[in-house]
Amino acid sequence: MTNAVPGFDPVTFAHAGWEHQxxxxxxxxxVVVIHEVPGLHPGVIxxxxxxxxxxxxxxxxxxxxxPGAPPTGxxxxxxxxxxxxxxxxxxxxxxxxxxxxxxxxxxxALVVRLRAGxxxxxxxGMCFTGGFALAMAVEPAVLAPVLSQPGLPAPMTARSxxxxxxxxxxxxVVRQRAHAGLCVLGLRFSADRGSPPERFATLRRxxxxxxxxxxxxxxPGNPHGIRRTAHSVLTVDLVDEPGHPTRAALDRxxxxxxxxxxxx
Numbered sequence: 001m002t003n004a005v006p007g008f009d010p011v012t013f014a015h016a017g018w019e020h021q022x023x024x025x026x027x028x029x030x031v032v033v034i035h036e037v038p039g040l041h042p043g044v045i046x047x048x049x050x051x052x053x054x055x056x057x058x059x060x061x062x063x064x065x066x067p068g069a070p071p072t073g074x075x076x077x078x079x080x081x082x083x084x085x086x087x088x089x090x091x092x093x094x095x096x097x098x099x100x101x102x103x104x105x106x107x108x109a110l111v112v113r114l115r116a117g118x119x120x121x122x123x124x125g126m127c128f129t130g131g132f133a134l135a136m137a138v139e140p141a142v143l144a145p146v147l148s149q150p151g152l153p154a155p156m157t158a159r160s161x162x163x164x165x166x167x168x169x170x171x172x173v174v175r176q177r178a179h180a181g182l183c184v185l186g187l188r189f190s191a192d193r194g195s196p197p198e199r200f201a202t203l204r205r206x207x208x209x210x211x212x213x214x215x216x217x218x219x220p221g222n223p224h225g226i227r228r229t230a231h232s233v234l235t236v237d238l239v240d241e242p243g244h245p246t247r248a249a250l251d252r253x254x255x256x257x258x259x260x261x262x263x264x
Contacts, residue, residue: 004068005045007052008060015105018088022106023060023067026052029122029261030110031144032059032103032136036127036232037083038075039065043235044126054254056122056261059110063088063099063129071236083128094153094163096170100135104142111141119143122257127151127232130195131165134203137182138173144260146253147186147203148233149195162198164206171206178210185256186211187233187249189218194231214252216245 003010008023023040031051035044040062048058064086065079083089088099107121120143125133130150137145155161164171178184184207188195200213216233218226224245230237234253238246 004066005040005060007049008045008058013061013102013106013109015102018099018102020102021062021067023048023062024058025049026055026057028055028057029119029257030059030107031056031122031124031257031261032061032107032110034061034063034103034123034125034129034132035065036071036129036149036235037065038071038079039069040067041065041069041071041075041235043071043232043238047234051257056257057110059106061103061106089128089152090165091152091154092156092160094160094165096135096165096167097132097152100132100138100170103132103136104139107136107139107141119263120261122146122261124148124234124253125150126234127194134164134174134184135166135170137177137184138170140177143182144257145182145184146256147184149188149192149231150186150199151194155193155196155199158198161196162202164199164202175206178207182210183256183260184211185253186213187253188213188215189226189230189233189237190215191218191228192231212256214249216249 005023008025013022051058090097122144123133123136124146126148130147133145136142152165153160153163203211218230
């Protein structure tokens with residue numbers, strides 16, 4: 001059978017009654033990249049490979065969808081109904097999704113397995129899973145959480161637009177870790193309704209200077225011609241050219257990981 005994620009070896013990780021395939025490659029500090037909707041598509045895989053090439057041991061969990069399938073509208077329509085009824089995900093309420101416990105367990109297991117090579121783990125969430133990287137930061141092993149266009153809870157009301165996607169107790173733990181030195185990086189396009197500005201405002205209020213939010217101008221007439229509907233900063237809407245703001249955001253992610261996972 002052809003590997004759906006070329007260059008990455010599939011393994012299975014089980015915890016708390018849930019089991020998912022995880023694709024791994026590379027060597028060095030561990031980084032968990034959590035894919036966006038509709039799944040572990042080629043853009044996410046390419047981003048993972050970029051991290052491998054930069055000297056990281058990269059783990060790509062497949063939480064839903066078909067690994068390797070392109071991010072088309074049809075694929076999204078096929079996947080979303082299944083995701084919406086899954087007990088692992090909390091879409092509407094401002095609560096921690098149950099899958100966070102599986103992701104935290106994965107991060108903790110990686111630190112034990114790779115203890116000699118890394119002080120901790122990086123976590124990058126995207127879109128639907130953007131906030132999962134923040135939820136993973138409850139686990140002390142997670143040292144570099146990156147929230148790319150965090151989309152949950154679904155921004156349907158004023159309260160949900162401002163939601164951080166965490167239980168109050170989990171948010172309190174992340175806040176305490178932030179006071180102790182944890183830093184959190186966030187990315188979004190300024191006109192992105194799927195990842196509203198109120199969410200970053202909440203994170204700035206709760207985490208203070210420990211939260212660094214990068215908001216890329218996608219307003220009408222912006223100087224780089226970024227479309228108003230731009231959403232995926234590190235994959236679909238990335239323009240990999242020096243001087244472009246999405247490339248600058250990508251470069252900041254790479255620097256952030258190096259600062260947190262490769263201490264001098």
